[in-house]
Amino acid sequence: MPVLRININGRYYDITCEKNKEKYVLELSKYFDEKVKNLSVKLKNVDHSRLLVLTGILLSEELNNILKEKSKIDNPYGKNYKLEVEELRKKYSEKSSLVKNKIDKLISRVQSLTK
Incomplete structure (x- = not known):
């Protein structure tokens, strides 16, 4: 499995991913990094671990909202x-x-x- 070095809010992490998924994983990590950085600007003086957890929760909320909208499209009448x-x-x-x-x-x- 390929090993990628990703940067999240100025810290580097080595992660593995499936072969031929490197570009996709890098795109996801950049998206996550942007979310972490945006949150760190709003919540100054929050430690890195907490910032990652909060970003994960916000992304979970984002996914949940998308799934609710998809459900409305799949079942427009309830x-x-x-x-x-x-x-x-x-x-x-x-x-x-x-x-x-x-x-x-x-x-x-x-x-x-x-x-």
Whole structure:
């Protein structure tokens, strides 16, 4: 596995990653470094460990918000959308069968009257 040297808020870390993922991991580390630096400007005099933890929490919040938005897109009508659609299909199928049976009976009746 390749070893990468990344820089987070002025400190270097050697990490391993999957082969052919080096560029991607470096991009992620730069994004993380930017978040850490932005937070360190706002929270002066916070030790490095705490800064990393807080940044991780903020990124978790960011991910959580994205997942909520994705969920709204995947299920625009709420959590039970697919279940409700399936129930409506069943009702439609039942009603359709009832109507077909009534039509068949009417046809039979009309045919019996015309004989």
